[in-house]
Amino acid sequence: MSQGPVLELRGINKSFGAVQVLHDVAFSAYSGEVTALVGDNGAGKSTLVKCIGGIHPSDTGEYFFEGEKVHVGGPRDAAALGVEIVYQDLALCDNLDIVQNMFLGRERKSGLVLDEASMEEMAAKTLDGLSVRTVTSLRQHVSSLSGGQRQTVAIAKAVLWNSKVVILDEPTAALGVAQTAQVLELVRRLADNGLAVVLISHNMNDVFAVSDRVAALYLGRMAAQVKTSEVTHSQVVELITAGRSGELGIKNDNGAAA
Amino acid sequence: MSQGPVLELRGINKSFGAVQVLHDVAFSAYSGEVTALVGDNGAGKSTLVKCIGGIHPSDTGEYFFEGEKVHVGGPRDAAALGVEIVYQDLALCDNLDIVQNMFLGRERKSGLVLDEASMEEMAAKTLDGLSVRTVTSLRQHVSSLSGGQRQTVAIAKAVLWNSKVVILDEPTAALGVAQTAQVLELVRRLADNGLAVVLISHNMNDVFAVSDRVAALYLGRMAAQVKTSEVTHSQVVELITAGRSGELGIKNDNGAAA
Amino acid sequence: GGDDGGTTAAPSGAPAASGASIGKIGVILPDSKSSARWETADRKYLKEAFDAAGVESDIQNAQGDKTAFQTIADQMITNGAKVLVIVNLDSGTGKAVLDKAQSQGVATIDYDRLTLGGSASYYVSFDNEKVGQLQGEGLVKCLTDDKVEKPIIAELNGSPTDNNATLFKNGYDSVLQPKYDSGEYVKGPDDSVPDWDNAQAGTIFEQQLTQQPKIAGVLAANDGLGNAAIAVLKKEKLNGKVPVTGQDATVQGLQNILAGDQCMTVYKAIKKEADAASQLAIALAKGEKPAAPASVKDPESNRDVPSVLLDPQAIYFDNVKDVVTDGYVTKDELCTGDFAAKCTEAGVS
Amino acid sequence: MTTETLPEQQRRNDTSITAYAGGYVDRVRGGELGALPAVFGLIVLCVIFSILRPAFLTPGNFANLFTQGAAVVVIAMGLIFVLLLGEIDLSAGYASGVCAAVLAVSLTNQGYPWYVAVLAAMVTGVVIGVALGSLVAKLGIPSFVVTLAAFLGFQGILLLLVKGGTNISIRDTTILAIANKNVPPIVSWIVLVVGVAVYAGIQLFRARRRIGRGLKADPFTLIAFRVLSLAVISGVAVYVLNLERSRNALIVSLKGVPIVVPIIVVLLIVWTFVLRRTAYGRHIYAVGGNAEASRRAGINVDRIRISAFVICSFMASIGGIIAASRANSVDPNTGGSDVLLFAVGAAVIGGTSLFGGKGRALDAVLGGAVVAVIQNGMGLMGYSAGVKYVVTGSVLLLAAGVDALSRRRAASTGRR
Amino acid sequence: MTTETLPEQQRRNDTSITAYAGGYVDRVRGGELGALPAVFGLIVLCVIFSILRPAFLTPGNFANLFTQGAAVVVIAMGLIFVLLLGEIDLSAGYASGVCAAVLAVSLTNQGYPWYVAVLAAMVTGVVIGVALGSLVAKLGIPSFVVTLAAFLGFQGILLLLVKGGTNISIRDTTILAIANKNVPPIVSWIVLVVGVAVYAGIQLFRARRRIGRGLKADPFTLIAFRVLSLAVISGVAVYVLNLERSRNALIVSLKGVPIVVPIIVVLLIVWTFVLRRTAYGRHIYAVGGNAEASRRAGINVDRIRISAFVICSFMASIGGIIAASRANSVDPNTGGSDVLLFAVGAAVIGGTSLFGGKGRALDAVLGGAVVAVIQNGMGLMGYSAGVKYVVTGSVLLLAAGVDALSRRRAASTGRR
Numbered sequence A, B: 001m002s003q004g005p006v007l008e009l010r011g012i013n014k015s016f017g018a019v020q021v022l023h024d025v026a027f028s029a030y031s032g033e034v035t036a037l038v039g040d041n042g043a044g045k046s047t048l049v050k051c052i053g054g055i056h057p058s059d060t061g062e063y064f065f066e067g068e069k070v071h072v073g074g075p076r077d078a079a080a081l082g083v084e085i086v087y088q089d090l091a092l093c094d095n096l097d098i099v100q101n102m103f104l105g106r107e108r109k110s111g112l113v114l115d116e117a118s119m120e121e122m123a124a125k126t127l128d129g130l131s132v133r134t135v136t137s138l139r140q141h142v143s144s145l146s147g148g149q150r151q152t153v154a155i156a157k158a159v160l161w162n163s164k165v166v167i168l169d170e171p172t173a174a175l176g177v178a179q180t181a182q183v184l185e186l187v188r189r190l191a192d193n194g195l196a197v198v199l200i201s202h203n204m205n206d207v208f209a210v211s212d213r214v215a216a217l218y219l220g221r222m223a224a225q226v227k228t229s230e231v232t233h234s235q236v237v238e239l240i241t242a243g244r245s246g247e248l249g250i251k252n253d254n255g256a257a258a
Numbered sequence C: 001g002g003d004d005g006g007t008t009a010a011p012s013g014a015p016a017a018s019g020a021s022i023g024k025i026g027v028i029l030p031d032s033k034s035s036a037r038w039e040t041a042d043r044k045y046l047k048e049a050f051d052a053a054g055v056e057s058d059i060q061n062a063q064g065d066k067t068a069f070q071t072i073a074d075q076m077i078t079n080g081a082k083v084l085v086i087v088n089l090d091s092g093t094g095k096a097v098l099d100k101a102q103s104q105g106v107a108t109i110d111y112d113r114l115t116l117g118g119s120a121s122y123y124v125s126f127d128n129e130k131v132g133q134l135q136g137e138g139l140v141k142c143l144t145d146d147k148v149e150k151p152i153i154a155e156l157n158g159s160p161t162d163n164n165a166t167l168f169k170n171g172y173d174s175v176l177q178p179k180y181d182s183g184e185y186v187k188g189p190d191d192s193v194p195d196w197d198n199a200q201a202g203t204i205f206e207q208q209l210t211q212q213p214k215i216a217g218v219l220a221a222n223d224g225l226g227n228a229a230i231a232v233l234k235k236e237k238l239n240g241k242v243p244v245t246g247q248d249a250t251v252q253g254l255q256n257i258l259a260g261d262q263c264m265t266v267y268k269a270i271k272k273e274a275d276a277a278s279q280l281a282i283a284l285a286k287g288e289k290p291a292a293p294a295s296v297k298d299p300e301s302n303r304d305v306p307s308v309l310l311d312p313q314a315i316y317f318d319n320v321k322d323v324v325t326d327g328y329v330t331k332d333e334l335c336t337g338d339f340a341a342k343c344t345e346a347g348v349s
Numbered sequence D, E: 001m002t003t004e005t006l007p008e009q010q011r012r013n014d015t016s017i018t019a020y021a022g023g024y025v026d027r028v029r030g031g032e033l034g035a036l037p038a039v040f041g042l043i044v045l046c047v048i049f050s051i052l053r054p055a056f057l058t059p060g061n062f063a064n065l066f067t068q069g070a071a072v073v074v075i076a077m078g079l080i081f082v083l084l085l086g087e088i089d090l091s092a093g094y095a096s097g098v099c100a101a102v103l104a105v106s107l108t109n110q111g112y113p114w115y116v117a118v119l120a121a122m123v124t125g126v127v128i129g130v131a132l133g134s135l136v137a138k139l140g141i142p143s144f145v146v147t148l149a150a151f152l153g154f155q156g157i158l159l160l161l162v163k164g165g166t167n168i169s170i171r172d173t174t175i176l177a178i179a180n181k182n183v184p185p186i187v188s189w190i191v192l193v194v195g196v197a198v199y200a201g202i203q204l205f206r207a208r209r210r211i212g213r214g215l216k217a218d219p220f221t222l223i224a225f226r227v228l229s230l231a232v233i234s235g236v237a238v239y240v241l242n243l244e245r246s247r248n249a250l251i252v253s254l255k256g257v258p259i260v261v262p263i264i265v266v267l268l269i270v271w272t273f274v275l276r277r278t279a280y281g282r283h284i285y286a287v288g289g290n291a292e293a294s295r296r297a298g299i300n301v302d303r304i305r306i307s308a309f310v311i312c313s314f315m316a317s318i319g320g321i322i323a324a325s326r327a328n329s330v331d332p333n334t335g336g337s338d339v340l341l342f343a344v345g346a347a348v349i350g351g352t353s354l355f356g357g358k359g360r361a362l363d364a365v366l367g368g369a370v371v372a373v374i375q376n377g378m379g380l381m382g383y384s385a386g387v388k389y390v391v392t393g394s395v396l397l398l399a400a401g402v403d404a405l406s407r408r409r410a411a412s413t414g415r416r
């Protein structure tokens, strides 16, 4: 199934002031596959995702989409390409309700007027598929939601659209057992439908359960990007914590993070 | 080791406007033991913790500490009793740095002046014990930290003090493999030192790895509070998702959440 | 002072009952900050006059706010005023109020300021350009007394948004401009002081002095601005050497004159003005149509407005006593501390 | 793993009026007070003033209230857009002054017809808004500083336009009519009936459509109640305003709804519609609630910012026209003194937050009414200048205190 | 599982000046600009004015700058505490007026000695602060509304105190000296030397202690650089101020540092110390950054709120005393017109955020300097009133624009 990658980054560098967070990172995502992006806390996973989403401009580096070089100057560019992202810090507007958040920036209209009814209908359908039982009303402000409910809303928001790439930054962190299973199932389903899915997770079981490829970041460097079937559980953990594992990984590791 | 519970709640009810979130909940925590509080998303775990911490006043209910009935009107009362809490939404001040956040409200002083040096020293020591490698400087604002780094700071903040009860609301949600292991080890160590530890988690492996008791909330009701050794993995999952499991659980489950 | 007690007491007496006899008189004063006179003098004298005649009155202050001005007028008409005495904030709102009153059958008097194009039955005032003229002449007198050659004159005008400030300036410029033109005097810095704010006046004058260190005379549009200039001059011990003018005959201004720091002030015998206005108002309230000694032509509508015009008086060291004799300022207020000796010297008793 | 029915779904058919009323009481107890506190404060004020001064309750005074408060309400309505973003516009007062001056200069000095002058004033407002908004959004200068600079600058421009201290009279009868004339009684009744009917129609239509799609909709009894309240309240207001209020009706008859009232009502409807029913309005709230989240959602945050300033200055221009009409003139103080503070205060008293994300167009009307009632009532009391300031301040605090105390519960349930 | 060394620890010994300078440049590029933009704006302004009006650069004008700006700077310094919490105090200007009036009444009307009068004014300030703070913190009324009410109320109280508009002269020489007299040159030199020495001592002591504990400390070269800059800048200022600036030096000698300067310096040091080195200051930032987190950390948020208003009003009382001293009198405009806007503007220009959590006492001085320079410079230009307003506004915008543009990078690196 794997032709060229739908999304490809090369040589990404990113610094915040004096601190260099990403060092010459290369990363690809393929249609129909789930790519797991793993790495220790502070490895730079979320920063990489934000560079992909146009939240942070990267200092240097190239961005290819469907083989063509593109410039992503902001979130609108990324969305226009068909890249949907669930950020780790769940960018929701606390003063809006669930439906409003889910359709933010892409409201359905009939004429000039918002089509609240159809938005509510679609939102309910999507959330139903994610096993949320305790939400009393779709018109509840997201500020009053529990941690897991917020996360579910953020996920539902991202999968509502017809996109080509879906990136989920630790989507199951706050989810319960049933909800986690649903989300993993959803991830698989999205990939099977031909989308490229990037999943960031610290849970190795989840990673091995759904992913086709694993990309491991170590202190801001890409340690390895391999097929999941070709590595073992402990190899991946070694890549995460030490940056290399046998053949794989960063060759000349000097351990300097900054 | 188990005498009476150090912390005991009885008949806690809590509503937000029209929505009743906690129904007549009883909960206890014992010195020297780890009590796992489990439940589905939106079950009311965080709300219960906030009632314990004095963040939300409970509508009705009794609060016993070391056998005596107490009134907890606010976070200061809870802290005075010796209850330390890591909230799920990590209450950190984004405009302050790591050290400042860790000592917030309990700054060390020499005379009138803040003793920055000793605070920095203590903070570094505590964080070292939690496997954080990528923090460049303890003087970094917490707004610039990664998700896992923020969580580590919040945990470090809570365990820095001599308290009797430590409550951790999903402390490992954003943590990497190594950091999670460290935190679980820390949880065990705290309990072994005679503290009562309450751990909220969606990860059953973690729950069974460290806890002595399990309390399961189901749609705002306490389904069961049992010894971990007396239940199986799947029983707990059933309690979480259905509210009962064989003998255990809510007898007359009418499923009404609101 | 002592105005608050009196006015608050008045409305608490049942308004409808006693007003039935000859109807109520409403007075709208313009503000309380451009000049002390409105709240300290006009309110007091008008109130005394109305009370003495047993007429019910309602005296309010618009605080420099046109909207408030119109609101108060609406409220007075609502409250059943028979006569409205207004000091307009500007001719536009003034005209709006006068026209509305007239349409409701309420008689009107322009007090102190003529509403151009308005419909007031009478106009009672001091001549504002005359005030300015006296200030200009006063400055010339003091400079002549000091025998200053080719003095550089600084002007501290009133608020740029206050039409009266423009009138004052017209007045003193009519005296000074010919002297500038003839080269007898030199025109120095010339600035307006927003809101007649004394604090800003201090900064403005300090900068005038920095810009033009040889300023030899200051035309300050009122006592407050004058005092601000004197405060700056004091730093360089130039006070008393550089004459400063003023207006309003405030205690502060008079004390500055006694101390020799201020050249002159302009005294407007407000009691006379208030008495004239209140007599007209009472007569109107009784349904009479009193005659007026003079008339002023409204330049906008070319209407001859029946008028009572009063003359302002220039006050120098020698005639400070006139103000005290008039009762406008009491000796107790004026001759405190160090000023007792000066008072004696100036013949204040 | 289980796919139980959502409680939501269980509730969907539970649309009886009692369930609704119960829900409303719960919401109120839970701190979602909406318009209640401001209305409550308003009623308290009106009762106090009516007791102290019976003249307060006359039809004439009722009519005055509207014209007195109109300019502040209109300016506040525009300010709400800026406040919703968490920004501030200190220059809105003087912007209204500048626009009024443009109007006056065009009318009186240049002799243009009234519609040209009104257009010129409005265009001025829009231009001001674009300038302020761009400086804030594009250069990133804090809005407080930009509009403080504008506050000074506009004061100067106003002075230059009206040439130092004088004022420009307005004699155009169309403009003067805005704040000084009334709608013929018969017309106001017709408009009222049509308006209520349209409102009822829209409500019913919407409920039908939701029910058609199987969504929870307002019960018909509630809709009937809403329509009825609207009809009664506006009916009473129109009736009172249509009473004769001239003091000598023989000379001149004075009755009818002041023309500013329909203007405000139209503006209120338009902006409420924009804020609640359009994507643009949604984006305003989103940017005010969380600008970063909005940016990530693909909203053009800069454009939203600029547009809010444009609306604010545009509304200021309308406020300026109303003020000019009411004052029959424009002078260098038009839009000055406390106009801005009262406008912002009106919005805040109405319930708009200065931190952004929370507010409605109605807030301007409610808060503006509080401010207008206070000024109107104080005007009847006959205090001296100093005492009046003190009492006005205290009354404002009282009104806000009633509001705050009735909102206390909101804080205790954890929603601020 | 691995216990590697923290990069932090690796860096701890890397304390050379070059590493530090590099770090500073990086920080600046990364958007942490501190005082730079305001200083830069200030320099631009001074250069422009000096070119246009040579009189701007005279020692006399330099001395004037301090006395002209003092009151606004002091009020702004107090306001920063309120702004740090994300609140606002609209009444600070008139609060200073009321305190000044209390001073004047005690001195002139009651004849009390100056220290009693000063005490009375300060106590008035504290009482005002307690009242405002309690209303905001305990009743939960938005601070905008509370202080708007106070803004009106204090205007009235001021009018009542000065009896409806008269000016009260101040003749007490001690009070007059504050804004009008200077420190003897020799004293100022001694204080300067002692001050710099103490500063150097503290810096060295602190660095020693940190190194003793094995923590990263500032390198000695950096400390030397800081001490030297302080010595040079303040030395030049004192030197210039000690030049003769009298226009007729024969009659009266006018030289020395104006007395307000040491007052401001002391206040700046005290409040900087409070904000940066005490737990109370830390809590102010915490509450401003995240009130809920602070509450959970056991901070008494209400008490912090009230105290901030107390400090604000207390500083306003000092500002009022300085203003009264400078004007030699108190009138109903004292603290009125644009004082408040300029004070808040000064804080914001200095870099304080209106959203809370960000600001320093120094901001008031820097921003106040910008405002004072603009007013001072404009006073030399001789524009007419209208033009002056317009130019002042534009210059303010220019200064703020320089600031904003130099901060742009901050936004691009994701920190706002």
Ligand SMILES: Nc1ncnc2c1ncn2[C@@H]1O[C@H](COP(=O)(O)OP(=O)(O)OP(=O)(O)O)[C@@H](O)[C@H]1O
Binding pocket: A016, A019, A021, A039, A040, A041, A042, A043, A044, A045, A046, A047, A048, A088, B134, B135, B136, B143, B144, B145, B146, B147, B148, B149, B174, B176, E413, E414, E415
């Ligand atoms: N705005 C910022 N300014 C400075 N440093 C930053 C900023 N954002 C992130 N960092 C730093 O960059 C590093 C990588 O952060 P990032 O959030 O990408 O980590 P992550 O891999 O997502 O970790 P986690 O698993 O904990 O979410 C961290 O050390 C963090 O402190």
Ligand SMILES: Nc1ncnc2c1ncn2[C@@H]1O[C@H](COP(=O)(O)OP(=O)(O)OP(=O)(O)O)[C@@H](O)[C@H]1O
Binding pocket: A134, A135, A136, A143, A144, A145, A146, A147, A148, A149, A174, A176, B016, B019, B021, B039, B040, B041, B042, B043, B044, B045, B046, B047, B048, B088, D413, D414, D415
């Ligand atoms: N302030 C509030 N107002 C209204 N409803 C609330 C509020 N806070 C929580 N809730 C509701 O209460 C319920 C319980 O929330 P809580 O945060 O306690 O769940 P939780 O068990 O911690 O879930 P999670 O595992 O997702 O963190 C949820 O349905 C939530 O929507």
Ligand SMILES: [Mg+2]
Binding pocket: A045, A046, A047, A088, A169, B146, B147, B148
């Ligand atoms: Mg991350």
Ligand SMILES: [Mg+2]
Binding pocket: A146, A147, A148, B045, B046, B047, B088, B169
């Ligand atoms: Mg939770």
